[in-house]
Amino acid sequence: MIVDPTQDRSSQYLPMIFLPVSKKKAALLLSAYPTLVREYAATDGRRFTSVGISESQLKTASGIAEIDRSLPWRYRTKRIPVKMTPTPAMASPTLLADALSNQSYSMILGRIHGLYGGRCQVCGSDHRNRNGRRIAPRLMATWNYQPHANSSVKKGLRELIGLTAVCNDCLSMFSLGDARPCYHLAKESRKSEFHRAISHLSQHNGWPVDKVQAAITATRRQRRRWDDVIWASDISWLSKTGILPSEQTQLGLRAIHQDYTLWKGSVILDRTFRATLTAA
Ligand SMILES: [Zn+2]
Numbered sequence: 228m229i230v231d232p233t234q235d236r237s238s239q240y241l242p243m244i245f246l247p248v249s250k251k252k253a254a255l256l257l258s259a260y261p262t263l264v265r266e267y268a269a270t271d272g273r274r275f276t277s278v279g280i281s282e283s284q285l286k287t288a289s290g291i292a293e294i295d296r297s298l299p300w301r302y303r304t305k306r307i308p309v310k311m312t313p314t315p316a317m318a319s320p321t322l323l324a325d326a327l328s329n330q331s332y333s334m335i336l337g338r339i340h341g342l343y344g345g346r347c348q349v350c351g352s353d354h355r356n357r358n359g360r361r362i363a364p365r366l367m368a369t370w371n372y373q374p375h376a377n378s379s380v381k382k383g384l385r386e387l388i389g390l391t392a393v394c395n396d397c398l399s400m401f402s403l404g405d406a407r408p409c410y411h412l413a414k415e416s417r418k419s420e421f422h423r424a425i426s427h428l429s430q431h432n433g434w435p436v437d438k439v440q441a442a443i444t445a446t447r448r449q450r451r452r453w454d455d456v457i458w459a460s461d462i463s464w465l466s467k468t469g470i471l472p473s474e475q476t477q478l479g480l481r482a483i484h485q486d487y488t489l490w491k492g493s494v495i496l497d498r499t500f501r502a503t504l505t506a507a
Pocket of ligand 1: 348350351393395397
């Protein structure tokens with residue numbers, strides 16, 4: 228049954244939890260668990276399928292591994308805690324968007340949003356603009372940082388190991404230990420967002436606020452060791468997972484003018500990193 232949430236009066240009394248799943252997965256869940264899962268009409272023009280279960284049915288649904296795995300991190304039987312992923316000062320948190328061509332980046336966005344139904348994987352929410360059109364979540368890249376074995380050599384390689392679709396609120400939690408926390412927001416709103424993100428993280432992980440603050444301090448301490456390191460970024464994970472084939476991986480013109488280079492088809496180097504190569 229397809230329900231238009233704007234017409235469905237019962238939904239006012241039935242809080243729904245939306246599952247960030249692809250259309251394919253949505254179809255599977257709908258056919259396998261018709262009494263638990265409901266489909267909502269995609270009214271936003273982006274054609275994402277919204278599938279939801281009611282809060283009252285969550286207990287039953289969580290007992291089913293297939294549904295449990297599809298639930299946003301917050302609602303799983305074994306809740307996935309948010310682990311802060313600090314970005315050192317000289318590593319761009321938005322490298323993929325900044326350096327790749329629009330075409331390459333749109334392919335990545337399309338794949339990730341398709342996999343998670345255009346919703347935030349962490350809280351399951353969607354955000355809409357004034358016209359009711361869904362604002363696609365942001366992409367958060369997770370990198371594995373490998374500094375040079377000799378700590379006096381201030382360069383390193385970071386390897387892309389995952390992408391997560393997250394809403395602005397959830398992205399703030401991940402960035403709390405960064406050199407530029409809440410970097411995705413306008414400068415004037417970052418300070419208030421920082422404090423809001425602390426309570427958001429405390430709620431998500433079920434931690435008291437002082438535990439969150441201790442975790443931020445520890446993350447910052449770890450990150451500062453890498454703040455003066457210049458990073459090359461290995462993005463071969465994108466082609467290995469089929470998210471972006473290597474022949475479609477291209478830098479944008481603006482990035483080329485800013486002196487970014489794609490080395491061996493999968494490592495993004497910037498001018499500063501190349502300077503260290505010549506110096507060595
Ligand atoms: Zn979220």
